[in-house]
Amino acid sequence: MSDLTRLTAAELSAGLTAGEFTSVDATQAHLDRIAAVDGDVHAYLHVNAAALAEAEAVDARRAAGEQLPELAGVPVAIKDVLCTIGMPSTAGSKMLEGWVPPYDATVVERMKAAGLIALGKTNMDEFAMGSSTEHSAFGPTRNPWNLERIPGGSGGGSAAAVAAFEAPFALGSDTGGSIRQPAAVTGSVGVKPTYGGVSRYGAIALASSLDQVGPVSRTVLDSALLHDVIGGHDPKDSTSLKDAWPSFAEAARAGKRDGSLKGLRVGVVKQIAGGEGFQAGVTQRFGESLELLADAGAEIVEVSAPNFEYAVAAYYLILPAEASSNLAKFDSVRFGLRVTPEGGGTVEQVMAATREAGLGDEVKRRIILGTYALSAGYYDAYYGSAQKVRTLIQQDFSNAFEQADVLVSPAAPTTAFKLGEKLDDPLAMYLNDITTIPANLAGVPGIGLPMGLAPEDGLPVGIQFMAPAREDARLYTVGAALEQLLEERWGGPLLSQAPDLAASSMLAVSDGAI
Ligand code: GLN
Numbered sequence: 001m002s003d004l005t006r007l008t009a010a011e012l013s014a015g016l017t018a019g020e021f022t023s024v025d026a027t028q029a030h031l032d033r034i035a036a037v038d039g040d041v042h043a044y045l046h047v048n049a050a051a052l053a054e055a056e057a058v059d060a061r062r063a064a065g066e067q068l069p070e071l072a073g074v075p076v077a078i079k080d081v082l083c084t085i086g087m088p089s090t091a092g093s094k095m096l097e098g099w100v101p102p103y104d105a106t107v108v109e110r111m112k113a114a115g116l117i118a119l120g121k122t123n124m125d126e127f128a129m130g131s132s133t134e135h136s137a138f139g140p141t142r143n144p145w146n147l148e149r150i151p152g153g154s155g156g157g158s159a160a161a162v163a164a165f166e167a168p169f170a171l172g173s174d175t176g177g178s179i180r181q182p183a184a185v186t187g188s189v190g191v192k193p194t195y196g197g198v199s200r201y202g203a204i205a206l207a208s209s210l211d212q213v214g215p216v217s218r219t220v221l222d223s224a225l226l227h228d229v230i231g232g233h234d235p236k237d238s239t240s241l242k243d244a245w246p247s248f249a250e251a252a253r254a255g256k257r258d259g260s261l262k263g264l265r266v267g268v269v270k271q272i273a274g275g276e277g278f279q280a281g282v283t284q285r286f287g288e289s290l291e292l293l294a295d296a297g298a299e300i301v302e303v304s305a306p307n308f309e310y311a312v313a314a315y316y317l318i319l320p321a322e323a324s325s326n327l328a329k330f331d332s333v334r335f336g337l338r339v340t341p342e343g344g345g346t347v348e349q350v351m352a353a354t355r356e357a358g359l360g361d362e363v364k365r366r367i368i369l370g371t372y373a374l375s376a377g378y379y380d381a382y383y384g385s386a387q388k389v390r391t392l393i394q395q396d397f398s399n400a401f402e403q404a405d406v407l408v409s410p411a412a413p414t415t416a417f418k419l420g421e422k423l424d425d426p427l428a429m430y431l432n433d434i435t436t437i438p439a440n441l442a443g444v445p446g447i448g449l450p451m452g453l454a455p456e457d458g459l460p461v462g463i464q465f466m467a468p469a470r471e472d473a474r475l476y477t478v479g480a481a482l483e484q485l486l487e488e489r490w491g492g493p494l495l496s497q498a499p500d501l502a503a504s505s506m507l508a509v510s511d512g513a514i
Contacts, residue, residue, distance in 0.1 A: 004029035005165040009074050009222040012168055016073045023055035023073030027117050030075045034166045037501045042141050043161035045080050046088050047120040055117050071225060072115025077167035079158045080121040081128055083202040084108050091204045092124040092136040095358035096336040105202025107171060107213050107230040114229045119167050122157030126360045127327065128178055128206045130154050131432040134423055135362045143186060145459055145498050149416035152182030158216045159186040164501055169217035169226050173203055175210045176315055177436025180448035183216055184411035184462025187450045187494045190216045191223045194469045195443030196241035199234035207322035210440040218495055220449060220480040224248035243470060251473035255480030262297035264478065267404025271308040272435045279414040281454025282461045286410050289451045289463050292485045303403050305396035308438050310389045312430055315437045317386035320370030327367060394442045401468045406478055409435045411448035411462030439466050447475040449483055450494040460494060
């Protein structure tokens, strides 16, 4: 049997349906891969001990002739921000170490109903704050392309798991880029759906007006398949849209089939298309991708979104403000950790000692910032102003979408930086999300997919498309069409060019490097 970890979720689904292998085979192959490489990559915080039993149950149902959903028996990884019955859900924080939720997030419930097999929970920056996964309380994840580099963040674990063939696809969450930026720097595909398109119920909240759950995968079609499973109205989430959504998988298949982008107006957003802070290799590959799009019949237009310049600044007021409120519940009474000062203490002292011990530096920084921005006397100057900028950014999007059907930019300004490089420079870290944050502020959907390797360091770079709210299907069609054109040029998927991790870790040992 060929290596099942190399198959996409769509291929695994086809093989399972055709009886070429079982879900136990597919699940075991991924568990073996995790055992072989995750010591180096550290994509997982927890591996699901029940995965094989769950796979066996799906196999038994299939053997009994039951008509199963398309993805039944396919394994998936889950970002640790999502609540899962029977598996710890820590959000990368000591505060929740060992906490096992009494309920499943809606997306997890839907995933289980579709017969998907959870492989485990993936590493992340603490409470999803970060762009490198270095803020995880449980140690960083490493980029499968180069173990000295970050895998992006906050969802570096999910992206690295997918890029290292430790899962065919995964669930992530994107508040300011945490699905799309990790996808960009690991050569994977990631989608932030329209705000309200996927339930947030059971996703440990960072900033509720920005958070969206979405898929990470190696192909556009696989993201679409997972989005079809997790998306749609959920009465348990008051911001959930009631729309009937089209099949995203069908949209992706249409893009692949047609390959033509005739008449599609692609708007290059001047403010996030390059220039200061953008690596030369990113700009170069972006230019080449635009040429490919034009060759396929797309009309490339330049659009201006003048207020995007202030997006990062507005985001880093709105996010900490909402986070300071959301994280107030971690108070030693309701969840997880409780630290009692020596000799006892008042309730307030216990809360303070618990938060001091349980929260990391970046989380504390943002709680302080957010509390300050919301305090009487400063509310209008900071939080109020940021909300006004948010409205201006939304207007920029509306104007831009009058001139273009989709907007395009690099998915991240640089390739994966070195572990430790930006850890002491929060502003530099924040600026890595310059291309992804606007979509969250406006609630519009965005997809990131690989557009090649940067010539200067041989690391993956990603391209991002954004569409008007509710037009997620358009992103899958355009994304799949471009993916097809790029793969023709590369002679296969970009990730097949990634170094063989199992071999390289053996090499490192024989070198005496580790
Ligand atoms: N890197 C961004 C931040 O630190 C995005 C986080 C996210 O999307 N969860 O806030």
